[in-house]
Amino acid sequence: MKKPQILNLLLLIIVVIFISFFIFNNFKKDTSLAPSSFVKTPHFLDSTPMHDEIYVAQPVNITINFDFDLATGSEIFVVDDQGQQAATGDIKIEDSNTALKKDLTGQLSDGKYKVMYKACWPDGSCHDGSFEFSIDSKKISEYLDMRGRGEVTVKMTGLKYEPEKIIISPETKIVWENLEDIGHFVNTETHPEHTYFPSQNSRELKLGDIFETVFEKPGQYNYHCSAHVPEGMLGAIVVAN
Amino acid sequence: MNRNLLAVAGIVILVIIAGAIYLLYGPGKTGTQLNQTATSTQDLTSDQQAGGTTSAQFEQENFQNIKSPHFVSSTPLNNDQLSSTPTKVEINFNFDLAEGSEISVTLNGNEQTAGPTTIASDNLSMSAPIKAALGANYKVQYTACWPDGSCHDGSFGFSVSP
Numbered sequence: 001m002k003k004p005q006i007l008n009l010l011l012l013i014i015v016v017i018f019i020s021f022f023i024f025n026n027f028k029k030d031t032s033l034a035p036s037s038f039v040k041t042p043h044f045l046d047s048t049p050m051h052d053e054i055y056v057a058q059p060v061n062i063t064i065n066f067d068f069d070l071a072t073g074s075e076i077f078v079v080d081d082q083g084q085q086a087a088t089g090d091i092k093i094e095d096s097n098t099a100l101k102k103d104l105t106g107q108l109s110d111g112k113y114k115v116m117y118k119a120c121w122p123d124g125s126c127h128d129g130s131f132e133f134s135i136d137s138k139k140i141s142e143y144l145d146m147r148g149r150g151e152v153t154v155k156m157t158g159l160k161y162e163p164e165k166i167i168i169s170p171e172t173k174i175v176w177e178n179l180e181d182i183g184h185f186v187n188t189e190t191h192p193e194h195t196y197f198p199s200q201n202s203r204e205l206k207l208g209d210i211f212e213t214v215f216e217k218p219g220q221y222n223y224h225c226s227a228h229v230p231e232g233m234l235g236a237i238v239v240a241n
Numbered sequence: 242m243n244r245n246l247l248a249v250a251g252i253v254i255l256v257i258i259a260g261a262i263y264l265l266y267g268p269g270k271t272g273t274q275l276n277q278t279a280t281s282t283q284d285l286t287s288d289q290q291a292g293g294t295t296s297a298q299f300e301q302e303n304f305q306n307i308k309s310p311h312f313v314s315s316t317p318l319n320n321d322q323l324s325s326t327p328t329k330v331e332i333n334f335n336f337d338l339a340e341g342s343e344i345s346v347t348l349n350g351n352e353q354t355a356g357p358t359t360i361a362s363d364n365l366s367m368s369a370p371i372k373a374a375l376g377a378n379y380k381v382q383y384t385a386c387w388p389d390g391s392c393h394d395g396s397f398g399f400s401v402s403p
Contacts, residue, residue, distance in 0.1 A: 014253060014257065067308050067393075068306070068307060068308065069306065096308060096314075098310075183388070191387075191389075191391075192310045192393065201336075203336075204337055204388070226336075226337075226387055229391075
């Protein structure tokens, strides 16, 4: 083999090695550091809305539940798919310091929303998490429109809420009545934390018992019977003008 | 001439390989995801030697208070340091506890409950009697169950001086 051939071969080897490592290194970066839309911090339990959940109307707030004491510095940010801020007001820490909550601005339009949060702990350390939810108002047709009434009754019978999905006007009082000889509950999301709209939390309701709540703020309120979640005893209320 | 060229080419290849290895596995590469996975507080050392010690040996343990949903308070409180052993551990909730809810109290890994867990008649608290010991770091682990049968765990701890 002559000298020019050896030089060419060496150059070729160098180029191949360099390109191989460059590609491998970048591939490794892409797979290990790809941003994930659902990132849980330590002590995260669940949230309202849940990751990838679709609402027919906007949630009234973002609530994130943990199993450890949250501290000052914790925060929630919400942006729409245009990058516009969708959260407003002060951050709230509730439920024995385990629920982080922030209100949403009014009149959110259909689309995808990204929630980014920072959970801080008593030792001052903080960790970031994120999840997404969507609003798609097309499915509002599944809801029974009961707007314009001052009071609406929802019956609990046959392991169901009757009616299950309703639209009501702001300031409407809903009365739940248990019509069967099985204990039922009315509890706000999520299960079992019940932190999204705490005014909508009953204890056990026996046959004939009632529970009532007034809904003032427009938005969607999902709820469930804590004794019959596996049986699908779920309800939803949309408050709209 | 040929030998010089080969030597230079060899050195260049070694430098590139070393550089690539440094880029791939060098410092900083493994730390890029730590913010998402690191735990925020120190690990519990609940099973460390602690109970039944003399005052010179005793060291109060610092417990994490991991709260199940609906946890409100407990007696004793997390990280209480008491002068005598309480007769029972009681945990309060703001929602109905169901069957299956249970308290376990351990000292150096040994069970210290002196009887079964009792759920109060209003379903908002549960308690369990415990055995007495001095110079002890008690770890309390509990399971809170709800009307649909789902359960969630929590834990805390307290100490009794020698």
